[in-house]
Amino acid sequence: MVAAVVAEGLVRRYGTVHALSGLDLVVPAGTVCAVLGPNGAGKTTAIRVLATLTVPDAGRAAVLGHDVVRAPGLVRRSIGLAGQHAAVDDDLTGRENLRILGRMHHLGRRGAARRADELLERFDLADAADRLVKTWSGGMRRRLDLVASVVVAPPVLFLDEPTTGLDPRSRTAIWATVRDLVARGTTVLLTTQYLEEADRLADDVVVVDGGRAVATGSPDALKAAIGIRVEVVVEAGADLPAAASVLASWTDASPEVDEDGLRVGAVVVGSPVPLPEVVRRLDAAGVTALDVGVRRPTLDDVFLRLTGDPRTTGGRAA
Amino acid sequence: MSAPTAPAIAARPRPWTDGSAAAARVLLKLRHDPAGIAITLASPVVLVLVFGYVFGSAIALPGAGDYREFLVPGLFATIAFNVVPAMITMARDSGRGVVDRFRSMPITRVAVPFGQAAANAAYGLLCLLLMAACAVVVGWRIRTGLGPALGALGLLAAFQFAATWIGMYLGLVIGREETAAQLSVLVFPVGMLSNVFVPTAGMPAWLRTIADWNPLSALTAAVRELCGNPLAPTNGAWPLEHPVLATLLWTALLLVVFVPLATVRYARPR
Numbered sequence: 001m002v003a004a005v006v007a008e009g010l011v012r013r014y015g016t017v018h019a020l021s022g023l024d025l026v027v028p029a030g031t032v033c034a035v036l037g038p039n040g041a042g043k044t045t046a047i048r049v050l051a052t053l054t055v056p057d058a059g060r061a062a063v064l065g066h067d068v069v070r071a072p073g074l075v076r077r078s079i080g081l082a083g084q085h086a087a088v089d090d091d092l093t094g095r096e097n098l099r100i101l102g103r104m105h106h107l108g109r110r111g112a113a114r115r116a117d118e119l120l121e122r123f124d125l126a127d128a129a130d131r132l133v134k135t136w137s138g139g140m141r142r143r144l145d146l147v148a149s150v151v152v153a154p155p156v157l158f159l160d161e162p163t164t165g166l167d168p169r170s171r172t173a174i175w176a177t178v179r180d181l182v183a184r185g186t187t188v189l190l191t192t193q194y195l196e197e198a199d200r201l202a203d204d205v206v207v208v209d210g211g212r213a214v215a216t217g218s219p220d221a222l223k224a225a226i227g228i229r230v231e232v233v234v235e236a237g238a239d240l241p242a243a244a245s246v247l248a249s250w251t252d253a254s255p256e257v258d259e260d261g262l263r264v265g266a267v268v269v270g271s272p273v274p275l276p277e278v279v280r281r282l283d284a285a286g287v288t289a290l291d292v293g294v295r296r297p298t299l300d301d302v303f304l305r306l307t308g309d310p311r312t313t314g315g316r317a318a
Numbered sequence: 319m320s321a322p323t324a325p326a327i328a329a330r331p332r333p334w335t336d337g338s339a340a341a342a343r344v345l346l347k348l349r350h351d352p353a354g355i356a357i358t359l360a361s362p363v364v365l366v367l368v369f370g371y372v373f374g375s376a377i378a379l380p381g382a383g384d385y386r387e388f389l390v391p392g393l394f395a396t397i398a399f400n401v402v403p404a405m406i407t408m409a410r411d412s413g414r415g416v417v418d419r420f421r422s423m424p425i426t427r428v429a430v431p432f433g434q435a436a437a438n439a440a441y442g443l444l445c446l447l448l449m450a451a452c453a454v455v456v457g458w459r460i461r462t463g464l465g466p467a468l469g470a471l472g473l474l475a476a477f478q479f480a481a482t483w484i485g486m487y488l489g490l491v492i493g494r495e496e497t498a499a500q501l502s503v504l505v506f507p508v509g510m511l512s513n514v515f516v517p518t519a520g521m522p523a524w525l526r527t528i529a530d531w532n533p534l535s536a537l538t539a540a541v542r543e544l545c546g547n548p549l550a551p552t553n554g555a556w557p558l559e560h561p562v563l564a565t566l567l568w569t570a571l572l573l574v575v576f577v578p579l580a581t582v583r584y585a586r587p588r
Contacts (some may be wrong), residue, residue: 051422072426072587077327081422086414100346103339104425107325115325125361132350146420152327160350214412 004029004156004187005050010060012045012211019045020056027204029155034202036195036302042211043191044084047160050083058124063156080149080157084164086141087148090134094125094144098151103151115151117268123147123177125176139170146152146177150186157181159190163197175200195302199223207306215306218297221232226297226305227251227269230278233291234262242285246278262290267301326541329355333426339418340433342442344407344474348441350412354516355397362393364451364455369515380517383548388457391470391541392514394446398478399509399534401485403503404438409498417490417584421501442478461546470544477537487580513558514538518549530555531574536564550587 005027020042027033035043048054050061056199060067066074079135089096095116098136102112120126127137133144142162145164161179163171182188192198198205199219207215207222215222230245230250240257241295247255247266250273255266273294282289297305334462348355360499374385408431411417420430450458460467492498511525512534513520518526529535530553539561542549557564 048418051418053418053421053587071477073361076422077424079422081419083415085415087419087537089347089416091350092343096346100339101423102325103342104336105325105327106335111325144401152325154327234570311470 002029003270008063011058031203037192037208040146078152082149083120095129107121121316156187227267229295231265239287320374321569331426336425336429337433340430341437353371390453392538396509404482404485405489408486408525410495412493428581438482439479464481467546483576490583510577513550519551533568540565554588
């Protein structure tokens with residue numbers, strides 16, 4: 001297994017703030033790694049260090065074996081970067097944006113024009129290609145930004161929160177684009193606040209908090225470790241204790257009871273939860289349940305599990 | 319590793335290619351913004367009208383010179399000193415991640431600001447020529463000859479190139495388009511603190527010293543001299559006694575200071 005991206009003990013301080021405090025991560029070639037974490041976890045700083053935009057205070061990082069500090073030129077020849085903002089020119093058309101980048105990649109006028117047409121066609125942006133980008137939707141701009149980072153198809157691609165703030169349809173489109181690139185052998189390191197995004201795209205997930213990795217593993221392993229959340233809504237407050245004791249048999253923590261919402265919830269780790277069995281037991285206990293369901297764990301759940309530290313993630317975790 | 323159709327990644331640096339692509343980017347944007355061009359061109363015309371006819375009707379020059387003929391070279395200089403467009407453009411690129419994108423690419427990093435400065439200079443030269451045409455309409459004349467007039471144009475273009483570097487550096491430092499736009503109002507007083515609109519002789523001594531040593535004053539005086547337009551009293555200040563030389567020195571100084579500052583700021587990792 002060849003590592004395309006390696007980071008060891010990366011530290012980066014901004015004044016007294018530790019944006020990175022000893023981040024380790026390894027991305028095998030040809031895989032997708034998702035760096036998952038809330039705002040301020042150090043995700044963007046990590047990408048900036050790996051893309052040679054920021055120099056780390058300590059630790060080392062390498063892309064395809066090239067050290068990001070000692071051989072930044074070689075690193076830049078190996079990477080594409082799509083940042084958090086769509087770094088495309090609003091005052092140019094989509095086609096012009098790609099042509100300029102092609103010329104900067106030394107494809108020549110003709111070569112750049114041909115490559116722009118090809119990319120616009122392939123990623124379904126041809127219809128809007130000759131309109132100024134400022135008239136494009138947010139999702140399309142972000143997609144153009146993504147395409148702009150692969151004008152020369154770099155072997156390693158860094159995507160910093162590629163779908164933050166996008167509607168579900170645009171998000172799906174971005175995911176399709178990323179999958180297309182991965183199918184062609186690109187190694188992708190992406191950051192995200194969405195567990196679902198990591199789940200859909202990544203072979204490996206690195207959960208970061210406070211500038212370091214707090215957990216690493218496949219999405220399945222991570223989900224198994226986090227568990228899923230079972231929720232029961234009852235008709236009458238008097239049924240809450242009985243419902244809680246039913247859920248308690250699947251979890252070692254005591255279920256949370258929300259008296260105002262007439263709701264009992266519990267995080268179940270390990271085995272899948274047999275919903276019919278839950279319903280049967282509630283019935284047997286004489287509980288009238290209005291709703292019984294399982295819910296995907298949120299990033300909050302991830303942090304609760306991994307760090308024992310409940311925290312807000314801006315309410316955007318999917 | 320990459321798809322068979324994908325072009326290869328550039329193997330060796332080609333600063334000229336990178337710079338000309340950066341220049342093409344600036345010029346392409348201008349082409350899409352006719353309203354912006356119109357405003358850039360309209361503002362000196364408005365200045366000529368406001369100062370030439372409104373203030374000019376009440377301002378009497380020492381000696382017998384015509385105020386509008388005195389004013390026009392100063393307006394040329396003001397336009398050449400306009401650091402605002404380069405500042406706002408660079409602040410926007412910096413704030414929106416365009417600078418980061420370029421910096422993550424295998425390009426000659428310093429070639430990008432050079433390309434942008436060249437494009438700005440080309441555009442600025444065009445603006446100066448159009449403004450000269452407008453000035454002729456309101457009565458400004460070149461009273462020397464083609465050679466000195468071309469010299470004046472060269473001085474203005476060189477100074478404008480230097481001013482672009484100041485603007486780019488400020489834009490990189492500011493890093494946000496909104497802030498840059500707010501700060502741009504501060505540029506106007508720099509123009510007032512000079513001999514552009516009125517002779518400096520009547521100012522209080524301390525203010526007069528500042529105004530006489532303002533690079534804008536030297537440039538203005540140089541253009542007046544080269545075009546044979548009415549001159550303001552020099553008050554014995556060296557830059558105004560030798561305006562052409564002073565302008566060349568100012569231009570060289572600004573370039574020596576701001577080209578390295580801007581390119582280093584552009585290229586270095588943060």
